[in-house]
Every structure is written in structure tokens, then in C-alpha cells.
Amino acid sequence: MSEDSWALAVDVQEATTPSLQFDFSKKVDRVRGPRNMRGDINGNIVPEKSENGGWRRDADKVDLAEQSLLNKLIRRSLVRNRNQVEVLQRDPTSPLYSVKTFEELRLKPELLKGVYNMGFNRPSRIQENALPMMLAQPPQNLIAQSQSGTGKTAAFSLAMLSHVNPANKWTQCLCISPTYELALQIGQVIEQMGKFCPDVKLAYAIRGNRMERGIKLQDQIVIGTPGTVLDWCTKYKLIDPKKITMFVLDEADVMIATQGHRDQSIRIHRQLTKDCQMLLFSATFEDSVWRFAEQVVPDPNIIRLKREEETLDTIKQFYVLCKEKEDKFTALCNLYGSLTIAQAMIFCHTRKMAAWLTAHLTKEGHQVALLSGEMTVEQRAAVIERFRNGKEKVLVTTNVCSRGIDVEQVSLVVNFDLPVDMDGNADNETYLHRIGRTGRFGRRGFAVNMVDSKHSMDIINQIEMHFNRRITKLDTSNLEEMESLMS
Numbered sequence: 407m408s409e410d411s412w413a414l415a416v417d418v419q420e421a422t423t424p425s426l427q428f429d430f431s432k433k434v435d436r437v438r439g440p441r442n443m444r445g446d447i448n449g450n451i452v453p454e455k456s457e458n459g460g461w462r463r464d465a466d467k468v469d470l471a472e473q474s475l476l477n478k479l480i481r482r483s484l485v486r487n488r489n490q491v492e493v494l495q496r497d498p499t500s501p502l503y504s505v506k507t508f509e510e511l512r513l514k515p516e517l518l519k520g521v522y523n524m525g526f527n528r529p530s531r532i533q534e535n536a537l538p539m540m541l542a543q544p545p546q547n548l549i550a551q552s553q554s555g556t557g558k559t560a561a562f563s564l565a566m567l568s569h570v571n572p573a574n575k576w577t578q579c580l581c582i583s584p585t586y587e588l589a590l591q592i593g594q595v596i597e598q599m600g601k602f603c604p605d606v607k608l609a610y611a612i613r614g615n616r617m618e619r620g621i622k623l624q625d626q627i628v629i630g631t632p633g634t635v636l637d638w639c640t641k642y643k644l645i646d647p648k649k650i651t652m653f654v655l656d657e658a659d660v661m662i663a664t665q666g667h668r669d670q671s672i673r674i675h676r677q678l679t680k681d682c683q684m685l686l687f688s689a690t691f692e693d694s695v696w697r698f699a700e701q702v703v704p705d706p707n708i709i710r711l712k713r714e715e716e717t718l719d720t721i722k723q724f725y726v727l728c729k730e731k732e733d734k735f736t737a738l739c740n741l742y743g744s745l746t747i748a749q750a751m752i753f754c755h756t757r758k759m760a761a762w763l764t765a766h767l768t769k770e771g772h773q774v775a776l777l778s779g780e781m782t783v784e785q786r787a788a789v790i791e792r793f794r795n796g797k798e799k800v801l802v803t804t805n806v807c808s809r810g811i812d813v814e815q816v817s818l819v820v821n822f823d824l825p826v827d828m829d830g831n832a833d834n835e836t837y838l839h840r841i842g843r844t845g846r847f848g849r850r851g852f853a854v855n856m857v858d859s860k861h862s863m864d865i866i867n868q869i870e871m872h873f874n875r876r877i878t879k880l881d882t883s884n885l886e887e888m889e890s891l892m893s
């Protein structure tokens with residue numbers, strides 16, 4: 407089938423068959439995608455010719471640690487979550503404590519003052535259960551999972567500050583984090599919360615922080631990355647691991663995804679005593695994270711706060727048939743010209759495409775912000791902040807931005823390039839994250855997908871099947887139809 411005639415074929419198919427009942431059995435190889443496709447105009451699909459076999463060769467990769475840092479930098483408050491907390495107690499017969507106020511925790515007054523000084527009025531959902539467990543006597547181990555922004559860092563910072571005895575001038579709490587930047591972020595929370603506890607000292611075991619060999623640290627809390635913490639314990643002997651009574655492992659999912667960190671964490675853990683209280687936190691919990699958690703946290707209590715399901719119910723989904731990227735661009739301009747759009751996010755597959763689109767939209771007079779992987783995390787945070795404040799109305803981005811960014815006024819998400827996985831199949835999860843940027847907090851939103859090849863039409867069909875939601879064809883040259891469909 408020639409490149410031009412596929413669109414016609416789709417039209418015919420569309421007219422004769424309800425979109426949710428396409429006959430996939432007769433289609434191309436489902437795993438690898440259409441055999442005879444030489445790549446669509448995104449430049450991202452070259453199945454037979456791909457040197458490394460990867461469909462996402464040029465795609466902007468999401469780095470978990472960077473994503474986590476970005477989330478921390480742009481977050482202003484707790485992420486809303488209405489889901490129930492699941493608690494699995496090590497000893498199911500013991501009473502389950504949960505607190506609704508910080509007073510109930512009987513914290514030292516100077517620590518309570520620090521908590522209130524941060525503007526926290528009451529414990530977050532996960533904190534309600536996690537805090538009493540972390541502060542219990544005798545100490546209890548804990549594995550806690552909840553999405554980013556639900557108050558985990560604040561919870562274990564409070565636990566560490568409450569746990570230490572300031573009169574003892576040695577390290578009692580050890581916290582490890584996957585990267586230098588993330589460790590600094592945690593440190594800031596501890597410093598802020600412990601502002602009125604002048605006798606509690608904090609040290610950073612991170613690269614570049616050189617210490618004299620052989621001295622013993624007097625700081626009660628040490629936070630750092632696994633490699634440096636290990637050096638401080640074994641090579642430099644600045645910390646006596648046998649005197650550590652609380653061990654916190656943050657962002658376990660990011661940790662095990664980082665080369666070498668998993669083993670270093672286990673080596674640190676091996677030097678601790680059996681009585682040391684172990685606390686592990688993670689935003690996600692795949693099997694690999696779970697296996698790791700079980701290795702470092704014996705007999706744990708488990709707390710899980712399910713992610714608030716992203717829903718497609720408030721989002722109207724469309725696709726537009728286009729031929730090449732210029733065509734997609736025209737469709738986008740038509741769309742923009744005819745709708746009242748508060749703010750829009752446009753997703754591209756590669757940095758190159760994002761840059762091209764940004765340049766063209768700017769030329770058309772749009773105020774456009776660009777977010778892509780070559781920027782530092784701080785630069786990205788600044789771009790998101792400007793967009794949030796309405797300085798730009800359009801944000802063009804690659805995948806670096808599919809998760810975690812809440813901009814309430816986004817009413818349109820455009821998949822300029824559709825999300826595909828390594829094999830070129832629909833990446834449903836990324837699709838959901840992307841279009842979940844709109845229609846938030848019960849508002850209505852629109853998602854428009856640019857379809858530029860038979861392969862991308864296949865992807866739309868896969869997405870429809872997966873979510874069991876219709877994606878309606880939109881003709882952006884037909885203003886009337888567009889207005890009625892998108893009203």
C-alpha cells in the first residue's frame with residue numbers, strides 16, 4: 407500500500423466498521439508493527455533497519471531520578487489522593503494506631519514547632535499511619551509505598567529528628583538516596599523541620615564532601631548516596647554502622663534502577679545490627695522493588711497508598727489524519743485557531759521534532775515554551791513554573807514531561823507523535839499519563855492524536871481497545887464539525 411492510500415483505506419474502514427471492532431487478526435505482526443513500513447515522518451519507526459532493534463532510539467528518555475527531582479522542585483503542596491491506605495501489620499493482633507493530629511505523636515515541642523512552621527496543619531494520608539509506626543517502641547520496620555508528593559520525605563524526616571538523642575554525639579540515623587541532588591533535597595527538609603532543634607546535626611555523605619580520615623562524625627543524622635555512605639562507613643570509618651539505630655532507604659525504585667546502587671545499599675545494610683530499625687520508601691512497587699525491599703527490611707509492616715486512578719472519563723479523545731509533519735502542523739494551527747483553549751501541551755517523540763514544532767509555532771505568533779531532555783532539571787522546573795503561571799500558553803515537550811505535572815488550566819493535550827514502546831506498539835501507560843494532563847480535577851479536557859501513517863492508525867486502534875474508549879475522527883479543516891464535536 408502506498409503511503410498516500412493508507413489514509414483512504416482508513417477512511418473506508420472507519421466508515422464501515424465501528425472503531426472498537428477492527429479485525430486485528432488480519433493485520434500486520436502485532437509485536438513488531440507493520441513489516442513494510444519504512445518509518446513514518448516522525449523518523450522514529452524503522453523496524454527492519456533499526457541498528458539496535460529499538461523503536462525509541464531517538465526518543466527522549468525519562469530518567470527516573472531526574473523525574474523525581476523535577477517533581478520535588480516544582481511541587482508546592484501535597485498531591486491530592488482520595489484512595490484508602492492499605493496497612494499490613496507484621497503482627498495483625500496488635501492494635502493499629504493512626505493519628506489525625508501531630509500533637510498525638512507526642513513530639514518534642516521544638517520539633518512540633520518545626521512541623522507547624524513548615525505550614526503542615528495535619529498529617530497527610532500516608533503519614534497518619536506511617537508516623538505512629540515509625541515512632542513506636544519497640545521500633546518497627548516499615549515498607550511504605552505511595553506516589554510522589556504524598557508526604558513520605560516529610561514523614562521519615564520527622565521520624566529521624568524525633569528518633570535521635572541530641573546528647574549522643576555520634577551518627578544514629580542513616581538515610582540513603584539515589585542521587586546527590588535528591589539527597590540535598592531531603593537534607594533541606596530535615597534542616598527546615600529541625601530548625602528549632604539546634605543540637606541535632608546533619609551531615610551530607612555526598613561526592614565532593616571530603617572528610618578527614620579516622621575522625622568520628624558527631625552529626626546524629628547522615629544523609630547521602632550509597633557509594634559515599636559506604637566509603638564513610640568502611641574506608642574512612644567516620645560512621646560506626648553498629649551504632650546506627652535507624653536506617654532509611656528512600657526512593658527504592660529509583661535506587662535499584664541505578665547501576666550499582668542496589669548492591670551498595672545491600673552492603674551498607676549488612677553492616678548494620680539486627681536491632682536497627684529499617685524503613686524503606688518507594689513511589690512504585692514492581693516485583694523487583696519488592697524483592698529488594700524484602701532483602702533489606704525484615705519482618706516489615708507495610709503501608710500502601712494506591713495511586714489515584716487517572717481517568718479518561720472527563721477527556722474527549724480525537725484523532726486527525728495527516729500526511730506529513732507540515733500537515734500535522736496545519737491541523738494543529740486549525741485546531742488552535744478555532745477553539746478557546748486555556749493552555750495546551752503538545753507531545754513529540756524526539757527533541758528534534760519538539761524543536762522544529764516550537765520554532766514553527768513561534769513563527770505563527772504563539773507563545774510557546776519548550777521542554778526537552780537536554781535541559782537541566784532546574785531549567786525544566788523553571789519552564790514548567792512559567793507555563794503554570796500562564797506566561798506561555800503552549801508547552802511543547804518530549805516524554806520528559808508526561809508524568810507528575812499538574813497544571814489545572816490545561817484543556818488540550820496533543821500527541822503530535824503517538825507514544826510507542828520499544829517494539830513500536832502503543833505505549834498505553836504513557837498515553838494515559840500524557841492525556842491525563844488534561845481533564846484534571848473534574849474539568850473537561852480534549853486530547854487530539856495526530857495520525858500520519860497506517861502504523862500510527864494501528865496504534866490508535868490499540869489504544870482504543872486497551873482503554874475501551876472511542877477515539878473519534880476529527881477533520882480540522884471542517885470548522886463546523888470541529889466546533890460541534892469539541893463543544
Ligand SMILES: Nc1ncnc2c1ncn2[C@@H]1O[C@H](COP(=O)(O)OP(=O)(O)OP(=O)(O)O)[C@@H](O)[C@H]1O
Pocket residue numbers: 474477478481482483484485525526527528529530533552553554555556557558559560561
Ligand atoms: N502533613 C503535611 N501537610 C501539608 N503539606 C505537607 C505535609 N507533608 C508534606 N507536605 C508537603 O507536601 C509536598 C510533598 O511532600 P513530600 O516531599 O514529603 O512527599 P514525597 O511522598 O516524599 O514525594 P517525593 O518522593 O516526590 O518527594 C511537600 O511540598 C511537603 O512540604
